Amino acid sequence: MSITPFTQHTGVVAPLLRDNIDTDAIIPSREMKRVSKQGLGEGLFAAWRYTLPGGREPQSDFVLNQGDYTGASILLAGQNFGCGSSREHAVWALREFGIRAIIASSFGSIFYNNCVRNGLLPIPLDAAQVELLAERVVRDPQQQRITIDLPAQTLALAAEPEGILSFDIREGDKQMLVEGLDGIALTLKHAEAIDAFEAQDKQQRPWVYL
Amino acid sequence: MTQTLFDKLWQQHLVRDLGDGEHLMYVDRVFLHERTGSIALSSLAESGRSVRAPARTFCTMDHIVDTFPGRGDHTLMPSGRDFIEATRRCAHAADITLFDIGDARQGIVHVVAADQGIALPGLLQVCPDSHTCTLGGLGALAWGIGSTEAEHAMATSTLRVLKPKTMRVNFHGDLPAGVGAKDLILHLIARYGAGGGSGYAIEFAGSAVQALPVEARMTLCNMAVEFSAFTGLVAPDENTIEYVRGRPYAPKAEHWDAACAHWRALVTDADAIFDRELDIDCSEIQPTVTWGTSPEQAVAIDGSVPQLDEESDTRKRGAMEKALAYMGLTPGTRLTDIAIDAAFIGSCTNSRLSDLRAAARFLEGRQVAPGVKAVCVPGSTQVKAAAEAEGIDQIFLAAGFEWREAGCSMCFYAGGETFGAGKRVISSTNRNFEGRQGPGTRTHLASPLTVAASACAGYIRAAGEQP
Incomplete structure (x- = not known):
């Protein structure tokens, strides 16, 4: 499958500030129904997103179901996001849902590699910076978007463009993402x-x- | 220059330094399973590529296949048959070795890899399954990857890898009676956190590790990934060499001596420097059981569910509250006062012959408590046959356990079999995540011995506490 190159992106940010969000939570095994990388977006965060296992009635208190976060394309998370199972379905599900980048204080290492190989940008930031961004975002999610510039390795809240944060990424990973290699x-x-x-x-x- | 075991293995597989910390590493073995193997193989074929070394690429059926006696391609999981059939078709088309349903070698990928001598000391082996680190117990450099990386490994016999830092965890002293490898790793994760090994390749060492049987070393390394480590390793020794000897894919006579000489050099040099070292006194370790929904939420079996105010970190306290709600527990409850509905012995963590023997020794002449559903799933068809030859199946059955065909089974819920919502399971598996064993199912991780003892008591219980 061709990979969508990642250069600049501006999007609505959804905070999910739990630590150790594992790939079983991102996509439960029972939602991996077909021999395919497609058709997984519906199962994203299924256990939290829907009222019943296997059901599709939205759980109203889950962040991605709230109107304020409609169209979210960036996730904010805590430590060790994507730990656990190596299932690449977690990344395929996030991608299909429309997530382009995940900002977290750390990532599971297999998940991180899976992201880079599928055009999804993982951004590690200090826990304090993540919390600060979350505080800003929740005030007005549709206005407080984040703009990410991968070639420059920076991000900023759209409403506070002077508050630029820089982030680390290896040159090889950046090249794969920017060029969709x-x-x-x-x-x-x-x-x-x-x-x-x-x-x-x-x-x-x-x-x-x- | 002095080197760690990990440095030696790394150097032996380094094809090219790609710069910026990234290395092109030679892959000796790829092992697939039907959950992701079919996707990786079909995606590879769609891109017009082929498997570069089919003779060193293997596949088994374990993740989705049912474990009921008399099973076939049909599964309780809806659409499971599609995965099984696609895997079979793709494996045959790619001309790789498949251990299919009905094959005497079939079983959980990491158990089969050791059974068959596909994993060996010093090999670099990968599989699209996070518990591939299990094989570090043999002194193999092995880790879990995603499907896209599996395609890369199959197409090129290499992976592009960021070299991790090195850590040594020294388990000093002797293990107290009734304490095994599972308790060591749960203790380590509880003490340093589920993220404690992040960014490191970990060598497990010290007198307690040296004294561990080879299969127990695999249990120890299996959960390195639950510690967020890149992988776990134990230096191979004479016990490892004896374990490997004579297995179907082990070196044949003409190469055996050279292989042994190579393996004997796979040790950390004296004075080699690790980026981090941890020291643990084994005399303080007891049988250990998880109470929450992360493997770090574990305590010694004579302990209690912790009080919220014992945790100063507000985020961790929040996670504790969520875990308590999911698990249906209140702080301060003694572990041994927690009643269980089910007991499960199986998974790549604890389903090898020595695990089944340990549980059977306890179960002989005992009965599972009334109302407890108890299930034993041997890790491979070969392990099952070996256990049956010793009469272990009869001990499990007489005690009231179900005795199953080999596979991953209820280590996770794929839409098929589960213990049910709200049910509390003591389990020899590796993950106690929310919903891991089924929606609403509550998992307590423990050693097979503790699972057997708890099954008989009807409550969480160490083997030593039984009459």
Whole structure:
């Protein structure tokens, strides 16, 4: 599947400031019904978003069901967002729902990699900064949008453009996101190095090569 | 230069430094399962790519397949058959080895990898399942990846990886009686938090770890991911070599001596420096059980559900309140006063032969308490057959446990079987997340021995406390 490049994005921000939001919560296993990367958006946060397991009646107190957060494309979260199961369905579900970026104080490492490979931008920020942003956003979610500039590695509240925050991302991850690159194609540029490694390794560890 | 075990394994698989901390790493083995394997294989094929090393790529049926006796492609999970059939079709088209339903080698991917000698000391092995770190117990560099990375590993025999920092966790002293690897890892996570290992590859070391049987080392490493670690590792030793010897995909005679020599060098050099070291005195560890919805919410079995005011961090207190509400518990309740509805022994954490033996030793001559649903799911068809050869199945059945076919089963709920909403389960699995074992199901993680003892008592109970 082609990946949507990520350069600049401005969007409504939904705060979900729990720590350790695991990928079972992002998409319960029971919502992964088809042999496909599609059709998962409906199951996003299903256990919190709907009143009954398997049902589709919105749970009114869940942030993504509230009118103030209509069209949210950025999530604000606590520590260790996306921990647990390696299921890439969590990222596919977020993407299909319309989420483009997640700002959290830390991420599960497998989830982080899955994001980068699917055009979803994970932004690690200090917990204090996350809370500060959340405080601003909840005052008027539709007005207090956040603008993210990935090439510049900055973000700011649309209403307070002078309050720019910068964030870290590795150059390789940034390149994949900005250019919407396919990791396999990038790696196949090193095919000769892989073949050379293998030829030498076969001498040293012949039992590995079944 | 002195090196850690992890540094050695890393160096041995490094194809190229891509800069900015990213390394191109050679992948020795890829193992798939029907939950995501079918998606990864079909997506690879759609992009016109093929599996570069099919002889070193494997697949099994474990996540979705039912575990009822007499099972087939039909599953209680709606649409489960689609995953099974697609996986079978894709595996055959890609010419990789599939351990299908009915195959004597089928089972939970990480159990099968060890059973069959597909995982070996020193190998770099990946699987689209977060508990792939289990295989660190053999001294393999193994970790869980997503489906897209699995495609990458299959297409290129490599992965682009950010090199993690190194941590050593030293478990000093001897384990008290009735305390096992599961208690060690739950204790560690409770003490340092579910995020405590974030960014690190962890070597488990110290006298207590050296004394652990190889299968218990896999239990320890299995939950490294619940500590948010990149992976867990235990240095291979003579016990590991004996464990591996003679397994179907282990080195054959002509390479055996060279392989053993290679494996014996897979140790951390004296004076090697880790980015972080933790020291734990095992004499203070008791059988440990979770009370909440994160594996860090665990206490010693003679303890109580904590009081909210014991937690000064307001966010953590908020998480505690949510966990208490979900679990239907009040602060101060003694763990041993918590009645259970069900008991589950299984999963890649604790379903190997030694786990079943430990539970069976306790269950022999005892009965599951009235009203408790008790289920045992061996980790692989091979483990099941070995247990049956020892009569372990008869002990479980006589005690009142169900004895199942191999698979992941109720470690998680995929829309099929569950213990039910509001039901309280003592479980030898690895995740107590909300809804993990079914909507509203309440999970308490514990060792297989504690699960067996609790099943018989009808309450959370350590084996030592039974008459």
